Amino acid sequence: MKKRKILIPEPKSKFLYVRCPDCGNEQIIFDHASMLVRCGVCNRILARPTGGTAKIEAHVLKVLG
Ligand SMILES: [Zn+2]
Known part of the structure; x- marks a missing residue:
């Protein structure tokens, strides 16, 4: 299974x-x-706060809304 980084600049949480x-x-x-x-x-x-988007330290399976 491929690991994919999500690097879409997206202001919405x-x-x-x-x-x-x-x-x-x-x-x-x-x-x-x-x-x-x-x-x-x-x-x-699984995630650390960074002041903006948290640093995710888990496998992202799906992005919800
Ligand atoms: Zn666990």
């Missing part, structure tokens, strides 16, 4: 459907998260 690289748990996260987002199962960090 989005939700991302991601998969935890450690345990495979799938969950929805906010791409402008202002707090660390952790996997609900294994507590791995």
